[in-house]
Amino acid sequence: MFVQPSPPLWLLAELTYRCPLHCVYCSNPVDYTRYGEELSTDDWLRVLREGRELGATQLGFSGGEPLMRDDLETLAAEARRLGYYSNLITSGIGLNERRIAALKEAGLDHIQVSFQDSTREMNDFLSSTRTFELKRRVAKMVKSHGYPMVLNVVLHRLNIDHVGQILDMAAELEADYVELANTQYYGFAYANRAELLPSRAQLERAEEVTRQWRARVGEKMKRYFVVPDYYANRPKACMNGWGAVFLCVTADGVALPCHEARMLPGLEFPSVRSRDLRWIWRESPAFNRYRGDDWMREPCRSCPEKGKDYGGCRCQAYLLTGDAANADPVCDKSPHHSVVSELTARAKEGTVNVETKPVLFYRDDETSRRLSAQGKKTTV
Amino acid sequence: MRCSSLTVLAMSEETVFELARHYRFQWEPAQNAYVLLYPEGMVKLGASAGEILKRVDGAAPVSAIIADLERAFPGADLRGDVTEFLAHAREKGWVRVRAA
Numbered sequence: 001m002f003v004q005p006s007p008p009l010w011l012l013a014e015l016t017y018r019c020p021l022h023c024v025y026c027s028n029p030v031d032y033t034r035y036g037e038e039l040s041t042d043d044w045l046r047v048l049r050e051g052r053e054l055g056a057t058q059l060g061f062s063g064g065e066p067l068m069r070d071d072l073e074t075l076a077a078e079a080r081r082l083g084y085y086s087n088l089i090t091s092g093i094g095l096n097e098r099r100i101a102a103l104k105e106a107g108l109d110h111i112q113v114s115f116q117d118s119t120r121e122m123n124d125f126l127s128s129t130r131t132f133e134l135k136r137r138v139a140k141m142v143k144s145h146g147y148p149m150v151l152n153v154v155l156h157r158l159n160i161d162h163v164g165q166i167l168d169m170a171a172e173l174e175a176d177y178v179e180l181a182n183t184q185y186y187g188f189a190y191a192n193r194a195e196l197l198p199s200r201a202q203l204e205r206a207e208e209v210t211r212q213w214r215a216r217v218g219e220k221m222k223r224y225f226v227v228p229d230y231y232a233n234r235p236k237a238c239m240n241g242w243g244a245v246f247l248c249v250t251a252d253g254v255a256l257p258c259h260e261a262r263m264l265p266g267l268e269f270p271s272v273r274s275r276d277l278r279w280i281w282r283e284s285p286a287f288n289r290y291r292g293d294d295w296m297r298e299p300c301r302s303c304p305e306k307g308k309d310y311g312g313c314r315c316q317a318y319l320l321t322g323d324a325a326n327a328d329p330v331c332d333k334s335p336h337h338s339v340v341s342e343l344t345a346r347a348k349e350g351t352v353n354v355e356t357k358p359v360l361f362y363r364d365d366e367t368s369r370r371l372s373a374q375g376k377k378t379t380v
Numbered sequence: 381m382r383c384s385s386l387t388v389l390a391m392s393e394e395t396v397f398e399l400a401r402h403y404r405f406q407w408e409p410a411q412n413a414y415v416l417l418y419p420e421g422m423v424k425l426g427a428s429a430g431e432i433l434k435r436v437d438g439a440a441p442v443s444a445i446i447a448d449l450e451r452a453f454p455g456a457d458l459r460g461d462v463t464e465f466l467a468h469a470r471e472k473g474w475v476r477v478r479a480a
Binding site: 007009054055057058083085087109110148150176177224 | 401402404406408409410411415417418419420421422
């Protein structure tokens with residue numbers, strides 16, 4: 001019997017792969033330069049309508065850098081009219097007084113500004129730009145226009161020792177929420193994993209610093225954590241399950257059950273250019289492939305926790321075990337768990353010294369073409 | 381639903397509540413429920429919570445909300461439910477007391 005899936009709650013619109021930053025942990029696919037033309041404004045307006053009809057309430061404008069699209073204000077206005085709660089997920093680059101006022105007028109609900117670090121040196125090193133001061137000005141502008149602000153910092157070996165200063169910076173900039181997102185190893189982050197994976201000692205120090213900071217400062221600023229799942233013994237409940245609540249549409253119009261799923265072989269992800277979101281969400285083979293638990297093998301199939309973590313992440317299972325239908329090897333019940341434990345055992349101790357200049361793949365078009373030509377899904 | 385006696389004491393029937401900044405309250409046909417939307421999240425409200433929050437408009441005191449609900453649902457004594465829910469909603473940061 002076919003059971004109607006519950007509605008998607010989150011629609012993530014990855015409006016463009018263009019980006020002025022070159023962050024070494026970027027989750028965009030390393031071969032993003034292979035993908036075709038961006039969707040038009042009319043395509044996006046239709047996607048927003050169809051997503052809302054399906055029941056999506058939260059809308060993220062992401063990328064790349066969504067401000068690279070000059071129709072962002074048009075899309076934000078339509079989002080508000082349709083009843084979405086909309087979020088601009090931005091590096092801050094491209095935001096100025098004129099655009100932020102226009103977005104407010106359009107009805108954009110909140111803004112998430114990313115920082116790479118609390119120091120100019122590391123922020124600029126990790127993004128290969130000089131943007132730290134500009135980001136600080138943008139954060140102040142976001143607050144002065146009355147938006148709730150989420151300050152997002154992706155954590156890894158090269159900045160996690162700064163977590164106390166990062167929290168101080170978020171408080172100083174009057175962030176309403178701070179998201180400390182431990183790096184998820186996909187895309188460019190996977191290519192750079194050896195340099196980015198923190199050690200267990202670093203993680204424990206960071207947790208202790210965060211705990212002390214909370215005891216000192218209190219709960220005024222809400223905090224979100226993205227867990228360092230390589231160090232967990234159970235997998236994350238990735239996307240709350242495949243095709244359960246999350247729907248991503250990429251710059252070139254491909255619909256995905258998570259931002260990373262395009263890497264998975266043997267799945268044909270539908271395009272919004274040829275199909276409507278209702279069919280894509282409910283009927284498409286790709287969105288049904290790992291929905292529910294019929295697809296599971298052991299140890300997931302008989303696991304009492306399968307309704308809690310849904311077997312973890314399909315992309316991580318594919319990247320680390322070669323088969324997306326395996327249990328996420330973060331789980332210590334997985335027969336492949338040693339892949340993860342050997343990586344964490346080898347993790348380097350931290351450095352916050354930019355002078356040592358670790359060799360990293362930057363997210364730029366040339367690197368993307370080079371990695372694509374080598375046929376590397378991601379690994380080094 | 382639990383709430384601390386302190387919060388209850390700090391509310392009188394003349395208190396006027398409004399939605400907290402950055403929260404939006406709306407009906408969601410796909411959920412068949414009222415919801416509260418806020419950065420990165422959504423609360424799906426039960427039927428009675430939805431009926432109460434629908435009346436939180438930054439103008440009506442608690443007493444007026446109770447009276448209106450008792451008109452809409454005759455025969456029920458809703459005073460306790462309403463004050464308890466509003467105390468809970470304030471603890472959660474969904475509503476705040478309007479400044480006089």
